[in-house]
Amino acid sequence: MGSMPSEKPETRPYHHGDLRTALLASAERTLREKGVASLSLRELARDVGVSHAAPGRHFKDKQALLNALAQNGFERMAHALEAADDPALPLQPRLTAFARAYLGFAINNAELLELMYARKHEPDASEQMTAALDRTVGSLERVIAAAQQRDEIIAGDPEQLTLTVGAALHGLAAFTANGTYAPDAALDAVEELIHQLLHGLKPR
Amino acid sequence: MGSMPSEKPETRPYHHGDLRTALLASAERTLREKGVASLSLRELARDVGVSHAAPGRHFKDKQALLNALAQNGFERMAHALEAADDPALPLQPRLTAFARAYLGFAINNAELLELMYARKHEPDASEQMTAALDRTVGSLERVIAAAQQRDEIIAGDPEQLTLTVGAALHGLAAFTANGTYAPDAALDAVEELIHQLLHGLKPR
DNA sequence: TCTGCAATGTAGGCGACGTCAACAATGATG
DNA sequence: CATCATTGTTGACGTCGCCTACATTGCAGA
Numbered sequence: 001m002g003s004m005p006s007e008k009p010e011t012r013p014y015h016h017g018d019l020r021t022a023l024l025a026s027a028e029r030t031l032r033e034k035g036v037a038s039l040s041l042r043e044l045a046r047d048v049g050v051s052h053a054a055p056g057r058h059f060k061d062k063q064a065l066l067n068a069l070a071q072n073g074f075e076r077m078a079h080a081l082e083a084a085d086d087p088a089l090p091l092q093p094r095l096t097a098f099a100r101a102y103l104g105f106a107i108n109n110a111e112l113l114e115l116m117y118a119r120k121h122e123p124d125a126s127e128q129m130t131a132a133l134d135r136t137v138g139s140l141e142r143v144i145a146a147a148q149q150r151d152e153i154i155a156g157d158p159e160q161l162t163l164t165v166g167a168a169l170h171g172l173a174a175f176t177a178n179g180t181y182a183p184d185a186a187l188d189a190v191e192e193l194i195h196q197l198l199h200g201l202k203p204r
Numbered sequence: 205m206g207s208m209p210s211e212k213p214e215t216r217p218y219h220h221g222d223l224r225t226a227l228l229a230s231a232e233r234t235l236r237e238k239g240v241a242s243l244s245l246r247e248l249a250r251d252v253g254v255s256h257a258a259p260g261r262h263f264k265d266k267q268a269l270l271n272a273l274a275q276n277g278f279e280r281m282a283h284a285l286e287a288a289d290d291p292a293l294p295l296q297p298r299l300t301a302f303a304r305a306y307l308g309f310a311i312n313n314a315e316l317l318e319l320m321y322a323r324k325h326e327p328d329a330s331e332q333m334t335a336a337l338d339r340t341v342g343s344l345e346r347v348i349a350a351a352q353q354r355d356e357i358i359a360g361d362p363e364q365l366t367l368t369v370g371a372a373l374h375g376l377a378a379f380t381a382n383g384t385y386a387p388d389a390a391l392d393a394v395e396e397l398i399h400q401l402l403h404g405l406k407p408r
Numbered sequence: 409t410c411t412g413c414a415a416t417g418t419a420g421g422c423g424a425c426g427t428c429a430a431c432a433a434t435g436a437t438g
Numbered sequence: 439c440a441t442c443a444t445t446g447t448t449g450a451c452g453t454c455g456c457c458t459a460c461a462t463t464g465c466a467g468a
Contacts, residue, residue: 051418119383153405164400167375179323196368200404201357255447
């Protein structure tokens with residue numbers, strides 16, 4: 001970096017530069033620390049150092065900002081799940097790793113997850129949102145389908161199988177995110193849960 | 205309509221009579237119809253026909269009213285689950301009936317369910333709340349324990365088994381409540397889900 | 409290079425909200 | 439019948455989301 005002429009950090013330029021990104025970052029921080037209930041556009045503007053109406057230039061209304069947060073969350077989650085999936089593994093460890101990744105995301109982003117699954121965007125659904133969602137369930141469906149081809153899992157509608165596994169995972173994540181279950185306890189329970197899903201609860 | 209002596213619907217007595225109950229009833233109606241986001245104490249007061257500060261006499265703040273709604277919801281849910289459980293049935297139909305009852309409640313009370321599981325009451329947790337919650341998971345745990353005694357289910361920590369089944373049920377309910385899954389589709393999938401839970405996903 | 413326009417930020421105001429304090433009506437208890 | 443806790447009313451305060459009018463800036467075409 002050469003010699004920046006006249007670097008006065010206090011004298012903000014009239015234009016922020018990347019206000020939209022700054023708002024999203026600050027919003028996610030507040031979301032994590034104080035919850036969605038105490039997240040106001042005006043306070044956000046204060047935190048970032050702009051006027052109370054500035055956010056309106058980048059987000060039509062508050063819901064639009066929340067949608068952007070959710071969207072962002074879905075993308076990060078999809079990425080985390082894909083990164084955690086190792087197609088070389090046999091079914092059980094592969095599923096366990098997948099489950100741990102999902103649960104880990106849920107634990108580290110409890111408030112965000114709530115936002116992601118809030119059915120607020122019925123009107124337009126923002127297509128990008130559902131696309132990102134499909135991408136995550138697609139990840140799981142791929143694991144299931146691969147296992148079916150290897151005869152590691154019973155035949156049948158892959159969608160129904162995905163639903164069963166997905167519901168169990170999401171349920172555990174929800175219990176953890178809402179405080180019913182402690183994070184460590186949930187992580188401890190994952191392996192056993194997967195085992196029970198695969199082998200069933202009835203005696204053989 | 206007969207001759208009610210001096211029925212002036214406009215002349216309300218100064219005291220409402222049972223404002224607390226009326227507020228809760230109106231609140232639940234609004235909750236169901238317009239969602240928790242558009243539920244304000246002032247509008248509630250207007251609907252019931254009292255001044256904007258009157259609700260404050262019965263609920264310390266808005267959260268207290270929401271807690272009361274959630275509490276009420278838990279009690280109704282616990283009752284519904286207990287009513288739907290027939291201990292005489294063998295495991296599979298018994299679990300299926302239980303699952304249908306839970307799913308039915310979730311479908312008919314989607315917004316309320318969200319309130320019930322919102323981790324907002326961390327401070328005091330209102331003990332009654334957790335008591336009602338314990339009652340519902342107790343219902344399921346009883347089904348599991350009974351099945352174990354009849355050798356219809358594998359041995360092992362009943363709590364872990366309850367977690368697996370409970371997570372699957374709650375996950376499905378959550379998918380339905382937040383619009384990911386259509387109610388009818390979910391109800392159709394219940395039987396198969398229970399079957400897969402009991403028999404496992406691995407080929408035998 | 410200059411100019412004009414779209415993008416971006418500011419200032420102020422509107423109505424609604426939750427909450428509080430001060431006051432008024434009521435009805436139960438002695 | 440008097441007293442007083444309960445319950446409802448009124449008015450106010452600060453915050454919020456959102457809107458409009460205006461200010462500043464950067465960029466594109468002359």
